[in-house]
Amino acid sequence: MKLDIIDLNLSYGSTKVLNGLNMQAKPEITALIGPNATGKSTLLKCVAGILKPTGHILLDGEEILDKRNKELREMISYLPQEIPDLTTLTVMEVVLLGRVNSLSWKVSEEEIDQAYGVLEDLGLDDLAPRPMTELSGGQQQMIYVAQSLVRNPSLLLMDEPTNNLDMQKQLEMFELIKGVTAEKEITTLMVLHDINLASRYADQIVVLRDGKVFCSGPAEEVINEDIIQEVYGVKSTVHFHQDGFPQIVPLCSVRCLPWQKRKDQGLAHQGSVDFGQQN
Structure with missing residues (x-):
C-alpha cells in the first residue's frame, strides 16, 4: 500500500506544526x-x-481524510507514544483489542490463535494469562507492539516503539517488524529518536525540520555529519558499519547555554547562595 502525503498543514492555535509537508x-x-x-x-x-x-493523505491513490474511523481501522494500526491505561486487563485481552473494538464483542478461536501467534513470535506467549499490572514497563510496551501487529494492517504507524525497551528487546522488536513488513508487504511508518536504529533498520529515512521534510532517502544518503549538525545542532562523527549502514557518534552541541557563557566569562550566577562557613 503506497502512502502519499501532499501539502499537509496543521496548527495548534497560532503555532504552525505541519507546514506544507509532502512525502511518500x-x-x-x-x-x-x-x-x-x-x-x-x-x-x-x-x-x-x-x-x-x-x-491530502492518499492510500493507493484513495483519499483517507474523508473516511470514517471504522474504515481506517481496517487498514491502519497505530501505536501511540502515550499508551492508554489498560492495566486492569490481562495480556491476552490487551492483544485481542487489536482485533476487536471492545472485549464485549464475540472473539473467535481464529482471533485467539492469531493473538497467541504474535505473542509467540515475540517470545511472550507465557505472559498471555497474566495481568498487565504484573509486567515491567518494557514488557508492557512489547505487548502493545503485539496488539498493533495482530490487526494484520496494510499501514503500520509506530510512535517511538522502543520506549522502555532494553537493548535486547529493541533489537528483537526491530527484527520482527523488519520481517513482518517484508513478508506481508506492510507500509511501516515509525517515529524514532535513535538515529542509529533508524539507520540500521529503516529502508528510507525522512528528516523533518520546522514542520516539513528537510531531506529523505536511504540512510547512507541522509545520515552524515553536515546534516546532523544543520538539523540537530550537534557535531558528530559518522562511520560505516561493516554491513554498510552509517552509525553516528555525537560529540557536542553547537549551542552555548547561558551557564556555559557565564562559566566562560568567569561570572557567578546572579542570586547564587554562598555555602561557605557561616557564623
Missing part, C-alpha cells in the same frame, strides 16, 4: 527522525485519523 512511503520501513517539536508525532496522528489537517 511504500511497503517497507520508513523512519521519521528530527529534533523535538518538528511535527513527527503530529504527522502520525494525522495519518491515523486522530487529527484533521488540511491537504
Whole structure:
C-alpha cells in the first residue's frame, strides 16, 4: 500500500506544526527522525485519523481524510507514544483489542490463535494469562507492539516503539517488524529518536525540520555529519558499519547555554547562595 502525503498543514492555535509537508512511503520501513517539536508525532496522528489537517493523505491513490474511523481501522494500526491505561486487563485481552473494538464483542478461536501467534513470535506467549499490572514497563510496551501487529494492517504507524525497551528487546522488536513488513508487504511508518536504529533498520529515512521534510532517502544518503549538525545542532562523527549502514557518534552541541557563557566569562550566577562557613 503506497502512502502519499501532499501539502499537509496543521496548527495548534497560532503555532504552525505541519507546514506544507509532502512525502511518500511504500511497503517497507520508513523512519521519521528530527529534533523535538518538528511535527513527527503530529504527522502520525494525522495519518491515523486522530487529527484533521488540511491537504491530502492518499492510500493507493484513495483519499483517507474523508473516511470514517471504522474504515481506517481496517487498514491502519497505530501505536501511540502515550499508551492508554489498560492495566486492569490481562495480556491476552490487551492483544485481542487489536482485533476487536471492545472485549464485549464475540472473539473467535481464529482471533485467539492469531493473538497467541504474535505473542509467540515475540517470545511472550507465557505472559498471555497474566495481568498487565504484573509486567515491567518494557514488557508492557512489547505487548502493545503485539496488539498493533495482530490487526494484520496494510499501514503500520509506530510512535517511538522502543520506549522502555532494553537493548535486547529493541533489537528483537526491530527484527520482527523488519520481517513482518517484508513478508506481508506492510507500509511501516515509525517515529524514532535513535538515529542509529533508524539507520540500521529503516529502508528510507525522512528528516523533518520546522514542520516539513528537510531531506529523505536511504540512510547512507541522509545520515552524515553536515546534516546532523544543520538539523540537530550537534557535531558528530559518522562511520560505516561493516554491513554498510552509517552509525553516528555525537560529540557536542553547537549551542552555548547561558551557564556555559557565564562559566566562560568567569561570572557567578546572579542570586547564587554562598555555602561557605557561616557564623
